[in-house]
Amino acid sequence: MKAVICTKYGPPEVLQLAEMEKPVPKKNELRVKIFATAVTASDCIVRGFKIPPWHPLGLMMGLALGFGKPRNPVIGMVLAGDVESAGADVTRFKPGDRVYGMTGLRFGTYAEYACLSEKECLVIIPANVSYEEAAAAAYGGLLAGYFMQKANIRTKVKVLIYGASGAIGTTALQLTKHFGAEVTAVCGTGNLGLMKSLGADAVIDYTKEDLQGRGERYDFIFDAVGKKKSSALKSQCKKALTANGLYLSVDDGRPKSLPENLELLSKLMETGSFKPVIDKVYPLAEIAEAHRYVDGGHKKGNVVIKVR
Numbered sequence: 001m002k003a004v005i006c007t008k009y010g011p012p013e014v015l016q017l018a019e020m021e022k023p024v025p026k027k028n029e030l031r032v033k034i035f036a037t038a039v040t041a042s043d044c045i046v047r048g049f050k051i052p053p054w055h056p057l058g059l060m061m062g063l064a065l066g067f068g069k070p071r072n073p074v075i076g077m078v079l080a081g082d083v084e085s086a087g088a089d090v091t092r093f094k095p096g097d098r099v100y101g102m103t104g105l106r107f108g109t110y111a112e113y114a115c116l117s118e119k120e121c122l123v124i125i126p127a128n129v130s131y132e133e134a135a136a137a138a139y140g141g142l143l144a145g146y147f148m149q150k151a152n153i154r155t156k157v158k159v160l161i162y163g164a165s166g167a168i169g170t171t172a173l174q175l176t177k178h179f180g181a182e183v184t185a186v187c188g189t190g191n192l193g194l195m196k197s198l199g200a201d202a203v204i205d206y207t208k209e210d211l212q213g214r215g216e217r218y219d220f221i222f223d224a225v226g227k228k229k230s231s232a233l234k235s236q237c238k239k240a241l242t243a244n245g246l247y248l249s250v251d252d253g254r255p256k257s258l259p260e261n262l263e264l265l266s267k268l269m270e271t272g273s274f275k276p277v278i279d280k281v282y283p284l285a286e287i288a289e290a291h292r293y294v295d296g297g298h299k300k301g302n303v304v305i306k307v308r
């Protein structure tokens, strides 16, 4: 099968197209014929991993991922495709099922086939959803779903999403609107219209505006871009919480990938209440170019890889 291997940690050029053996499913695993994957912010962090092994974080990541290069040379965490074959103990899926989900730290999705256990984060793709849309939905769906569940969003609460235009942000925005919240989306100048089209009640441009003088208070503030990306506006956010308000960052703790969050997304996609945002689609052979684009830090929603 065709696969993209990460030859060592480094810039996008370390990703090389290669021929590999098709993986063989164990008794409790299924083999998915992958039609689409996505280049996520996490994939770029893994590929570019440059913390030295003597640093405690470097040691921890090295142990988890591999030293010098990833233990599994095929990185990539999300997939959408068809179940091609299933081991004898698999009961939830059968060959021919259209599925999407996340392999997480097992990686292996920058390839034409991947094996995963039926207990992992995998669900059926709704009939009206394409492989590209499903691959785009998985990462943001699992991460935003986890944090929105933690925040227990109710109708009419006032929410501010900082960085609402990335994969996690565009999903969080649509989910909080679905739960009935009043949502203010924060993004850069080029994405103001996108935020409105996804249902934001108010939009703030972090490159030009701040919260001073607005006098608004929010019950829940979600930092969807993480601690490395900031602005004057982001520093003001914590002061704009209501007395019992909650502030969560996507970098807080270790988010769990829960299939129930994908199930919810599937229901919303089926009824047209959720639409994954796709910025660009690249063929598998051009994945290094896709990484270069995501490294830029301004993708709108998701960057999808068409595998076949």
Ligand SMILES: NC(=O)c1ccc[n+]([C@@H]2O[C@H](COP(=O)([O-])OP(=O)(O)OC[C@H]3O[C@@H](n4cnc5c(N)ncnc54)[C@H](OP(=O)(O)O)[C@@H]3O)[C@@H](O)[C@H]2O)c1
Pocket: 040, 041, 042, 045, 143, 162, 163, 164, 165, 166, 167, 168, 169, 186, 187, 188, 189, 190, 191, 206, 224, 225, 226, 229, 230, 231, 250, 251, 252, 253, 254, 255, 294, 297, 298, 299, 300, 301
């Ligand atoms: N804790 C964990 O385990 C965990 C797991 C997964 C992901 N994460 C983190 O989650 C973050 C988000 O990932 P993602 O894929 O949704 O998005 P992303 O690709 O990291 O970011 C894309 C978005 O960030 C926005 N952005 C860039 N600089 C900004 C700034 N200073 N203020 C506000 N927005 C800014 C851009 O908006 P504009 O173009 O509109 O400026 C763009 O839409 C990543 O940094 C990742 O590390 C953490």
